[in-house]
Amino acid sequence: MTRPATWLTALAAAVLLAAAVQPAAAQGFDIRTHTLKNGMTILVQEDHSIPNVALYLFYRVGSRNERPGITGISHFFEHMMFNGAKKYGPGEFDRNMEAAGGSNNAYTSENVTVYQNWFPRSALDLIFDLEADRIQNLSFDPEIVESERGVIASERRSSVDGNNFGVLAEQLSAAAFTAHPYQWPVVGWMSDIQAWTLDDLKNHFKMGYSPSNATMVVTGDVTFDEIVAMAQKYIEPIPSNPPPPKVMTKEPEQLGERRVVVRKFAQLPILMMAYHVPETAHADYYALQALETILFSGQSSRLYKRLVDKDQLALSVSGGGDWSFDPSLFTISAQPKAGVDPASVEKAIYEELDRVKADAVTDEELEKAKNILLSGFYRNIKTISGRSNAIGTYEVFFGDYKKLFTAADDFAKVTKADVQRVAKQYFTANNRTVATLVPDAAPAADKK
């Protein structure tokens, strides 16, 4: 089961996702593809070990396709996709799916919106009917829009107001990006959540929800032929719109460190830092993955050993990149222990990064990273659900699902010099944003 239990923050969820889906082993499993006349690509992997199916739809639309004033609308739209269409009215999507033994969820990131269906094979026909209905004929009932606004507000209060990591991550991204849409939170700013109009929603649907803008992945107790036949029956007749406008804005090079402070009622402080790194499809992806694993994966990792174990400065430390279409962030997050100055944690992190830059990593560390990534890959593909997500993620972010099968080889090519080079190139003072949550004894609102 690879879906995040909760979305935490746009940033943290992305980190989770990146950590969950690891490069592939050399051997593959058989995936067959078909492209419908309306442009939707379908990937099928047959697995008859359980009588169930995981059907995922990846739409290439997320918060990067938004603008100030409608931030969070992709995520809002993700919710609206469950709230009624033409054949299946409000509530009918879930009611019918659950009565047929199925369940669903969905997630939105800066880059994509993904719909997940898990069901017994006996529900296959119904699932196609449900998906086709909402792709083609979604309805926008003003009362339901208002009600769903409340749901999202509650979601934001949980993941941001009620989660100090969420508050800080949001401020970190907002400071790290000055131009690119990755600066706003996937859930959206509260004032935008309160302000979206029906027209905004309709426009967003038209922009992002064309069949040609989606990839369908089906894994489980199905045959390729039956999936193609169903897709031809239900999905192919749905016309496509032009793809979303390209995101033209490029984040300018960062020319100096930025610092953010959040003061908030809390018992413990939090430290986060972010470095600009390239997009997923960039050649440095594998070297950065190796570096991430060596720094953060397991209790033998460099930063765990230094911060949590030896110096005992922090309760926890984690870090990693993000699946992204555009240059994104590598984020490091640590929670200082009570009474520890976050500055001393920050200093120790820089010393560890400097150590990689000066002396490189060891052969043993590189081999360890390879083993961790390989076992992570197996864990990730052991469920039909995990496989649907991995296949779709590679297809969307690398432009080719086959990268899943060559990832082990691509990763094997990474050298110590590569790891050292990416550390030197990206982990510089000028390229970083540092955010600190400073505990306040009383909540802000009570201090005038």
Place this chain on the structure above:
Amino acid sequence: MTRTIRILCSLLTAAAIAAPAIAQTGSLKLPPYKKVILRNGMTVLLMEQREVPLVSFNVLTKAGSVHDPSGKEGVASMTAALLRKGTATRSADDFSAQLDFIGGSFGAGASQDATVISAEFMKKDLAKGLELVADAMLQPSFPEAEVKKLAAQRVDGIKSAKDRAAGVIGQYFNAYLYGKHPYARPAGGDETSVASITREDVAKFYEANYTPGGTVMAVVGDFDAAEMAKQLAAVFGAWPAKAAPPAAVADAPEVKGRRLLLVDKPDSTQTYFRIGNIGIARSNPDRVPIEIVNTLFGGRFTSMINTELRIKSGLTYGANSGFAEWKAKGPFFVNSYTGNATTEKALDMTLDVLKRLREKGISDDDLKSAKAYLKGQFPPDIETSDQLAGVLSELVFNGLDEREINTYYAKIDAVTMADVNRVIKQYFPLDNLVIVLVGKASEIEGLAKKYAPVVDRKSISAPGF
């Protein structure tokens, strides 16, 4: 951002009963496995699953937090975490370095009734993996420095957890619901108890509670069962025989009337609430009809409670309910959260839905839908080696076997409306309820009296739960 927080639902907590790689629609069967009792009394369960080149271990041992001495709450949990932090042959560093080098996973923790150890290795590294598991289980040395380090981390960890209401409401609820019963005590301990735990406490706990007679180990994955049985007998057979500790925890009585605890978290923009009472034990014969009713009441997206609080009114991101099936009766609970200003509305609605369930019951269509849902969602719960290892060890640890899985669909099919009506009356209380609110007291304390004649208060910053 996901659409919903998936609830690890209800009855079937960690160890969902389920059917694996051989399920056919309409029936399902646990794959064959081999059960071996070693001469020292340890139970070993072996199942071959060769889809992915991984081997999963799941161990349950009768070293639950109910055995924590009073004032030393958290010692079972700390003992589990310290198993890998130094052994007769390895330092903590050596253990981590060797584990990580082979891309293995190893985790250990304590729940109320058991300590659970789970580990997973690639097939090619199985010999090393087995060596690490055995070393941690049989020869931990509990170095003084590691005990101190962990205790200090845990105290801060509890403080950090209290910065997020959703993460600690369960501890407050259990403490308030169970009172003086052992299940009241937090498995992870609290700020005061954990700070007092010494190396001696940990060593004593291990000595008294880790025994071959109280241990069930399931190994599932890509290996040869006959060969594995020999290896495990050689390694774990050397563990000196010792009887399991008595684990007789009596059932807690249901709380009569209504009581409310308000935990002040002054920065809250949202009130988190949990409402419930004493629920059911793992051995309850009504667990399947209860699971059906809970599915409809609060166990899935279209459940009554999520429909009212989320889908129809937009008051919350999620509302759900569940039963924790422990050795003795675990809690029944309804959970949700909403903005400070809508707290009263959401609480009223929750109690109304509970009342409606009791007065009006469910429809034939509902019953049919819940049955199809449980059956359709079950196979993925027993899809992988680690899931199967978890299910197998849980069944045997609780004195059950594969029949529990193999008859699951038939038991679902057999549930009648009369069963449903009976379990609603018996297990979904309305007049007798414990209510815990975590939120901004200055904005919501006026409501407390409306819901219960007895109101207690705590500050989230104060130690303990």
